[in-house]
Amino acid sequence: MKSVLVAGAAGFIGSHLVDRLLLRQEINRIVAVDNFWTGTRANLDHIADPRLVVVDVAVEDFQQGSLFDEIYHLASPASPPWYMQDPVRTISANVIGTMRLLTLLRAGGRFCFTSTSEVYGDPLVTPQPETYRGSVDCTGPRSSYDEGKRCAEALLFESNRLSGLDIRVARLFNVYGPRTRPDDGRAVSNFITNALFGKPIIVFGDGLQSRSWGYVSDIVDGLEQFFWGEEHGYIGPLNIGNDREISVVDVARYVAGLVPGTKIVHVDPIPQDPTNRCPDLTLARRIIPGWACQIPLEEGVRLTLDWFRHQQQNDLSSVSSDSMVAASV
Amino acid sequence: MKSVLVAGAAGFIGSHLVDRLLLRQEINRIVAVDNFWTGTRANLDHIADPRLVVVDVAVEDFQQGSLFDEIYHLASPASPPWYMQDPVRTISANVIGTMRLLTLLRAGGRFCFTSTSEVYGDPLVTPQPETYRGSVDCTGPRSSYDEGKRCAEALLFESNRLSGLDIRVARLFNVYGPRTRPDDGRAVSNFITNALFGKPIIVFGDGLQSRSWGYVSDIVDGLEQFFWGEEHGYIGPLNIGNDREISVVDVARYVAGLVPGTKIVHVDPIPQDPTNRCPDLTLARRIIPGWACQIPLEEGVRLTLDWFRHQQQNDLSSVSSDSMVAASV
Numbered sequence: 001m002k003s004v005l006v007a008g009a010a011g012f013i014g015s016h017l018v019d020r021l022l023l024r025q026e027i028n029r030i031v032a033v034d035n036f037w038t039g040t041r042a043n044l045d046h047i048a049d050p051r052l053v054v055v056d057v058a059v060e061d062f063q064q065g066s067l068f069d070e071i072y073h074l075a076s077p078a079s080p081p082w083y084m085q086d087p088v089r090t091i092s093a094n095v096i097g098t099m100r101l102l103t104l105l106r107a108g109g110r111f112c113f114t115s116t117s118e119v120y121g122d123p124l125v126t127p128q129p130e131t132y133r134g135s136v137d138c139t140g141p142r143s144s145y146d147e148g149k150r151c152a153e154a155l156l157f158e159s160n161r162l163s164g165l166d167i168r169v170a171r172l173f174n175v176y177g178p179r180t181r182p183d184d185g186r187a188v189s190n191f192i193t194n195a196l197f198g199k200p201i202i203v204f205g206d207g208l209q210s211r212s213w214g215y216v217s218d219i220v221d222g223l224e225q226f227f228w229g230e231e232h233g234y235i236g237p238l239n240i241g242n243d244r245e246i247s248v249v250d251v252a253r254y255v256a257g258l259v260p261g262t263k264i265v266h267v268d269p270i271p272q273d274p275t276n277r278c279p280d281l282t283l284a285r286r287i288i289p290g291w292a293c294q295i296p297l298e299e300g301v302r303l304t305l306d307w308f309r310h311q312q313q314n315d316l317s318s319v320s321s322d323s324m325v326a327a328s329v
Numbered sequence: 330m331k332s333v334l335v336a337g338a339a340g341f342i343g344s345h346l347v348d349r350l351l352l353r354q355e356i357n358r359i360v361a362v363d364n365f366w367t368g369t370r371a372n373l374d375h376i377a378d379p380r381l382v383v384v385d386v387a388v389e390d391f392q393q394g395s396l397f398d399e400i401y402h403l404a405s406p407a408s409p410p411w412y413m414q415d416p417v418r419t420i421s422a423n424v425i426g427t428m429r430l431l432t433l434l435r436a437g438g439r440f441c442f443t444s445t446s447e448v449y450g451d452p453l454v455t456p457q458p459e460t461y462r463g464s465v466d467c468t469g470p471r472s473s474y475d476e477g478k479r480c481a482e483a484l485l486f487e488s489n490r491l492s493g494l495d496i497r498v499a500r501l502f503n504v505y506g507p508r509t510r511p512d513d514g515r516a517v518s519n520f521i522t523n524a525l526f527g528k529p530i531i532v533f534g535d536g537l538q539s540r541s542w543g544y545v546s547d548i549v550d551g552l553e554q555f556f557w558g559e560e561h562g563y564i565g566p567l568n569i570g571n572d573r574e575i576s577v578v579d580v581a582r583y584v585a586g587l588v589p590g591t592k593i594v595h596v597d598p599i600p601q602d603p604t605n606r607c608p609d610l611t612l613a614r615r616i617i618p619g620w621a622c623q624i625p626l627e628e629g630v631r632l633t634l635d636w637f638r639h640q641q642q643n644d645l646s647s648v649s650s651d652s653m654v655a656a657s658v
Contacts, residue, residue: 087487088428091480095424099417119467135462136479138448139498139566141490143483150465151420151480154472158416161470169468237468 001028005068007059007101008075010039012179013114013172016220017072022049024228031055033062037089038077043179059097067106072227073098074114076149080142080270081185087144094148098155102165110166112227115153115237117173117277118146127280130171130237140272153237160235168227173241173279177216177300178307188213188301191252192308195259205269207249210276214242215300218293225288234287239279242293254298258305330357334397336388336430337404339368341508342443342501345549346401351378353557360384362391366418367406372508388426396435401556402427403443405478409471409599410514416473423477427484431494439495441556444482444566446502446606447475456609459500459566469601482566489564497556502570502608506545506629507636517542517630520581521637524588534598536578539605543571544629547622554617563616568608571622583627587634 004021008014009032021030029051032044035058044054055062059075076093077083083090098113105111120128121136136146159165176188184190191201222240226232249264256262284291295303333350337343338361350359358380361373364387373383384391388404405422406412412419427442434440449457450465465475488494505517513519520530551569555561578593585591613620624632 087491088431088484091424091484092428095420095480099421102417121462133450133464133466137462138479138482139486141487144487147476147480147483150467151424151476153467154476155417155420157468158470158473162416 002026002069003029003066004070004072005031005033005101005104006072006074007033007062007097008039008073009054010034010036010041010043011074012043012181012184013175013216013220014039014074015043015179016216017074017223018044018047018052020220020224022047022051027051029053031064031068033057033059033075035059038079038082038181040181058093060092060100062100062104064104067109068104069106069109070112070228071101071105071109072112073101076145078116078145079185083145084141090144091148091151094152095155098152102155102159108166110168111156112168113152113156113170114223115149115169115171116145117171117239117241117279118142119150119153119171120277121146122272122274123276126276127243127278128239129280130239130283137272142272167235169236169238170223170226170240171237172219173214173239173277174211175214175216175219177304179216180304182308182311187211187248187251188255188304189308191255192301192305195255195262196305196308196312198261200263200265201252201256203249203252203264203266204273206266207252208247209273210245210247210278212242212245212278213251213297213300214240214293215295215303218242218295222284222288222291225291229288232287238287239281239284241279241281243279243281244293244297245276245278246297251297251301254301255305258302331355331398332358332395333399333401334360334362334430334433335401335403336362336391336426337368337402338383339363339365339370339372340403341372341510341513342504342545342549343368343403344372344508345545346403346552347373347376347381349549349553351376351380356380358382360393360397362386362388362404364388367408367411367510369510387422389421389429391429391433393433396438397433398435398438399441399557400430400434400438401441402430405474407445407474408514409474412474413470419473420477420480423481424484427481431484431488437495439497440485441497442481442485442499443552444478444498444500445474446500446568446570446608447471448479448482448500449606450475451601451603452605455605456572456607457568458609459568459612466601471601496564498565498567499552499555499569500566501548502543502568502606503540504543504545504548506633508545509633511637511640516540516577516580517584517633518637520584521630521634524584524591525634525637525641527590529592529594530581530585532578532581532593532595533602535595536581537576538602539574539576539607541571541574541607542580542626542629543569543622544624544632547571547624551613551617551620554620558617561616567616568610568613570608570610572608572610573622573626574605574607575626580626580630583630584634587631
């Protein structure tokens with residue numbers, strides 16, 4: 001039987017990963033660590049499994065007498081308005097969080113980390129292969145997240161090199177879907193939330209900056225196969241994302257089309273907003289064969305819209321519409 | 330009167346900076362923090378000034394009731410064999426060290442950080458201007474130092490952006506000179522030490538990789554002007570280095586010529602050893618006008634050789650020649 005720790009378990013992607021872990025019968029305990037900074041209790045509310053224990057604490061401060069067989073570190077804000085608001089804490093969650101969790105892994109255990117396509121910064125090559133070293137301004141407004149993730153990667157690969165630590169490092173490209181916070185601040189969820197509240201969709205700049213939009217179930221399929229699927233022996237880094245590149249304004253138009261009467265408004269561009277982001281999936285196809293994103297953007301957006309509409313109907317009072325004006329990615 | 334903290338004060342560059350700080354009469358206290366990991370007590374032995382207090386502790390663990398008017402953070406190994414041996418501790422000194430020291434700065438105080446040309450990685454443009462985002466492999470064998478420094482820069486620039494913290498971030502290119510450890514592991518000191526011990530000089534690969542070699546007094550002149558010289562209002566990053574690019578093998582030949590009978594031996598290249606490194610000093614000339622490197626490599630190497638010879642004669646017993654075979658930069 002295995003004991004597992006998930007940091008950031010109440011987050012958007014973390015909570016979906018917990019669902020998948022609970023399908024594994026050889027796991028007898030999942031400790032879900034979250035300080036509910038960007039994660040929400042609602043994301044774990046549907047789980048009644050007694051194997052899940054939720055601990056309300058920041059990952060850097062988590063203390064535990066026993067060690068874990070597998071550790072999944074997803075604890076970090078991932079949306080620009082959130083990490084830009086608290087850069088020191090963002091770096092701390094990623095870097096000190098990783099250091100802390102490394103002390104909680106039993107010898108021979110596995111450490112899985114969700115890094116990000118932001119390690120490529122505003123890329124000068126497209127699509128981005130894992131070997132691309134990136135174009136990140138380490139003094140810029142996105143640096144707390146980008147450099148926090150890069151530094152956590154360094155910690156893990158160095159630990160692998162020095163002591164043979166068993167690691168898996170995935171680099172996630174844009175992910176959207178149910179359980180995103182309404183005030184998350186990234187494009188798909190913001191467009192949907194604004195549309196549902198009868199507000200205009202806000203697009204930064206001309207909206208021609210492109211992203212690869214991965215529906216959360218597809219992305220978590222990839223994580224599952226990479227983190228604990230059939231043994232491939234590859235530690236990472238591995239790009240996981242959808243390689244269908246679509247511009248921000250096209251997503252806005254699609255959402256506007258689903259909610260009649262929705263207007264699109266353009267505002268000033270965000271400083272250092274990457275012009276493009278698209279995963280080179282050559283390596284992913286080799287390491288986790290059979291995996292591919294299945295849900296087209298159109299279907300994913302409809303599913304996400306349905307989920308948000310359901311949330312809105314169930315719990316209008318808990319959602320503030322004031323913070324949902326703009327979207328960045 | 331001012332109270333000053335220098336982290337890494339017993340290090341090669343740190344100790345030279347302390348000498349300069351002691352010339353400032355308005356400073357009444359310098360707390361020199363060092364855990365003597367790569368710094369040495371001998372580097373501060375010449376100082377009898379009662380304003381200097383040495384505290385033997387790692388920068389991350391330093392505790393103090395009172396706050397400081399100026400903090401200088403130089404605490405990090407800087408030589409590849411040293412930081413590669415202990416990557417987690419290297420990241421910790423830079424990232425957690427910066428976080429810790431930030432809590433010790435009085436409101437309105439100034440935080441000065443010595444970053445590195447390693448933030449440029451193996452650069453694809455030459456010379457490197459401060460705007461160049463670098464080419465660092467965040468999963469590679471140099472990543473603990475490179476990403477630790479990049480992440481510390483991010484912490485400081487984000488803190489400046491968010492709370493107006495007064496910072497100065499210098500990016501130092503290769504520095505050499507008296508007070509380098511004999512077992513430091515970088516080129517000039519290693520070449521000299523090997524030559525003085527009658528051993529061959531070891532050059533990695535063909536030695537055609539180039540560096541810009543800055544003699545320590547020139548570099549500390551630049552730091553002094555940037556950190557506390559005439560007010561320029563620029564927070565950084567600022568390249569400080571010598572822009573005369575000389576290949577590693579040319580330095581080896583010059584040292585060999587100074588110590589008759591010295592042979593040069595080539596061994597396999599180091600993984601990810603940058604092929605070139607040269608500062609673009611356009612910005613430095615504008616921000617700290619009048620500053621320029623004065624000591625040509627030939628003179629600097631002779632001065633360094635004299636210092637090492639003097640050390641060797643004074644204290645042969647404290648120097649182990651076994652660890653001085655190879656050099657990397």
